[in-house]
Amino acid sequence: MSSKLLFEHLVELKSTFIKAIIFFVLVTILLLPFANDLYTIFANPLLDKFMVYSGSIISTKLTSTFFVPFKITLFCALIISFPFIFYQFWSFASPGLYLSEKKFLAWTLCLAYALFLFASVFVYFLVFPFVFEFFIKMTPADVNLMIDISYYLEMVISLFFAFGLAFQVPLIVSNLVRFNWVKVESLKKYRPYFLLFAFIFGAIFTPPDVISQIMLAVPVYFLYEIGLFFAKNKN
Numbered sequence: 001m002s003s004k005l006l007f008e009h010l011v012e013l014k015s016t017f018i019k020a021i022i023f024f025v026l027v028t029i030l031l032l033p034f035a036n037d038l039y040t041i042f043a044n045p046l047l048d049k050f051m052v053y054s055g056s057i058i059s060t061k062l063t064s065t066f067f068v069p070f071k072i073t074l075f076c077a078l079i080i081s082f083p084f085i086f087y088q089f090w091s092f093a094s095p096g097l098y099l100s101e102k103k104f105l106a107w108t109l110c111l112a113y114a115l116f117l118f119a120s121v122f123v124y125f126l127v128f129p130f131v132f133e134f135f136i137k138m139t140p141a142d143v144n145l146m147i148d149i150s151y152y153l154e155m156v157i158s159l160f161f162a163f164g165l166a167f168q169v170p171l172i173v174s175n176l177v178r179f180n181w182v183k184v185e186s187l188k189k190y191r192p193y194f195l196l197f198a199f200i201f202g203a204i205f206t207p208p209d210v211i212s213q214i215m216l217a218v219p220v221y222f223l224y225e226i227g228l229f230f231a232k233n234k235n
Contacts, residue, residue, distance in 0.1 A: 002078060016092045020085040028077040042072050042156055047148065049136050059149045068153045078119075082113060087232035095195035111171055119167035123159050127215050134211055159212065162205035166220045173227025184232050195221050 031038065040047075043057060083204050086109055094102055139145045176182040198220040202213035 009147045012092060016088045020081070020088050023082045023084050023088075024077055027081050030076060031073045031077055031080075032070075038072050038076055039069040043152070045124065046132050046152065049129070049132045056154060057149055058146045061150065064148075064150045067068060068149050069154060071157075075160075079117075086113070102148070108171065108175070112168055115167040115171065116164040119163040120160055122167075122219070127159065127163070127212070128156070131211050133213065159206060159216075161214055162202075163219075165205070166201065166216055167223060169220055169223040170227035172231060173224060174231045177231035187228055191224075194224050198224070216230045 027137065046057065052066050059068075090106065090109075093105075097105065136145060173187065177184055177187070195217075198217040201220060202216040206212035
């Protein structure tokens with residue numbers, strides 16, 4: 001590759017990055033007026049439980065009341081911007097790919113995005129209500145439960161990313177078999193080890209409580225089995 005051609009590719013890559021960043025910033029700006037509404041949506045699973053059991057969300061820092069809704073807005077803007085960002089990098093890389101590679105990459109990234117969205121829905125509607133209710137019920141009668149807004153943000157964002165990453169397991173397993181990097185028979189033998197890995201993964205990427213870890217580890221193992229099922233059928 002000549003230096004001139006390499007320079008042209010670098011300029012095009014720079015343009016791709018700039019377009020992706022500009023789009024992300026524009027989405028963020030459009031969402032900023034709704035920052036408090038987005039925070040309310042994120043806080044609803046906990047607020048709904050607080051309506052039944054006494055408790056409150058507090059802010060121990062003056063700046064938290066601004067930065068927490070702002071960070072939630074950034075998170076939502078990133079999720080919304082991903083299809084456009086993917087398209088920009090796809091436009092940059094696709095001319096150098098074969099048709100089969102284009103189809104595979106497009107299918108893989110679209111499925112990964114869909115799995116992340118599904119994981120987010122799973123966390124929001126199933127994991128959050130169960131976890132919050134469990135720990136609120138465990139609060140002693142003479143304790144006034146108050147949760148800091150910053151801690152709550154860190155917990156929910158970490159759970160979104162942990163489950164979003166974990167739900168990629170079927171895609172990873174099927175692609176490992178697809179490219180003959182691992183045999184289905186070998187993956188079946190590794191089931192006990194993967195179950196252990198699932199609990200270790202849950203312990204690392206979830207808040208330090210057993211309930212969150214179990215609610216992540218169990219779906220991860222079942223997703224592993226789903227990945228094996230599809231990988232076996234592809235073979």
